[in-house]
Amino acid sequence: MVQRAIVVGTGLIGTSIALALRENGVEVALSDPDPATLDLACELGAGSALDPGSMGTPADIAVIAAPPRVIPAVLRDLQDRGLAHVYTDCASVKDSVVRETTRLGCDLATYVPGHPMGGREKHGPSAARADLFLGRSWALCPTGKADPGAVATVAEVARLCGAEPLTLDAARHDSAVALVSHAPHVTSSAVAARMVGGDETALAMAGQGVRDVTRIAAGDPEMWQEILRHNAAPVADILEAVATDLTATAEALRAGGGSGTETVRDLLERGRHGHDRIPGKRGAQRVPGFASLPVVIPDEPDSLGRLFAAVGAAGVNIEDVRIDHSPGLPVGVAQLYVQPEALTELAEVLADQGWSVHA
Known part of the structure; x- marks a missing residue:
């Protein structure tokens, strides 16, 4: 059982994990390079500030909720200090992180790369919620050197947060999130960018449809730029396919009737079918018959x-x-x-x- 945890990084994801663990009786110690962010997370009840000198025995697990570029170095530091028995991270890219942790000589037996599939367009501890991962998938991407007990511990953390653990390798993970997360964010941003040139009358007519499509475009550009840099090739493949569909549709609309009508309808039909395939609650395929x-x-x-x-x-x-x-x-x-x-x-x-x- 997970009784003591360290959460490094008290932004939206780290603080939400800490809140969920606290609700399940886990003792949580928090760390963040920004004192103000750390203080706010503590005040919200996510845990207490980490004091390595008073820990005594290592924590059951350390969760690193930090940008991909810093995770390998943070992991190596935590392991060198022996602060936990098991380590995981929350980065939305895995392959590049695993390669760098290997290069730095991190202990891969106690490290299980992870990625909780939950988030918001807002960021920081003030946006955190204990139920952020409820009913979501939580990817576990253990390397071939991972200890089974370490994998089980990270899976338990996912369950304590209300998520469903899903095991897959790092490369497959990155391809999957390119399809269901990273490329959709870029396309949402592309649509939202059109609003910059919209006049006030047009914007006043904005309904729920455009709000739904552009909601995630409100995310932190700096954070997303780093995510996309670490998963560039898989995301580029999806965007090129989307661009092909959009170009063909634009050409069909300019051409008017005839075969162009079928091109437009084909995209709309495939779009509806793709939407219906997105799992609903409990991971079941969405049922159009509701x-x-x-x-x-x-x-x-x-x-x-x-x-x-x-x-x-x-x-x-x-x-x-x-x-x-x-x-x-x-x-x-x-x-x-x-x-x-x-x-x-x-x-x-x-x-x-x-x-x-x-x-």
Whole structure:
């Protein structure tokens, strides 16, 4: 069991891990080169500042939540000081980190590269959440020299954070995140960059669609530049494929009808099919057959909580949810996705309780 942990790096990811571990009774010591960031994480309840002189015995695990370029050196330093029995990291790239840790002579038996697949467009300890990794995958990329006990310890940390451990090698990991994380961030930034030249009238018409597409573009450019540099080739391959699709679609739109219509439709159809393949909750493939129930909710405290409570009291499980805001209006629309057979009865129950339901 993991009882004592060190978290090095108290930004969004490190502080979120620390908060989750603390909720599960783990004693957490924190370290960060920025004293202000460290103090805030401690004040938020993520742990206490690391004092190596008072540790006594090594911690069960040390989690390095730092940029990829510094992880190998930090790992070597922690191992040289014997601060933990097991070590892992949270970098979103793995192959280059593993190569450098090998070059520096780090102990690969006690080191298990990791990557929790959770994050936000915000950063810093103030954005941290104990449930940030709930239901997410947590990649484990042990080298051939990793001790099975070390792998089991890192997997336990993932579970304590509410995540599902997923074991794969470093190269496969980097190819996977290029597809599902890194290239999508670049494409989101490309769309958001078009807003720079948009006039005020156009921007005032922005709806939920453009907000969804550009949300992750609000991430830290410096951090993302480093991530992309460490995973350049796999990301470039995906972007070239996306660019090919977009170029073909642009040419088809300029050409007008005929074969161009089929080109556009083909991209839209493949896009919908690709979206449906993205796993939903519990890792299951998304089921397109859920029924949607729009419910108008007031923009006031606890309105969403009351709605969820009413649905639960009706004995209906919410399979997915989406909130659409109405700019300039004190209301929004909660799109509740439920099993089709539950739709009619749920609509009636909510309407009887005074909810504005649009079945």
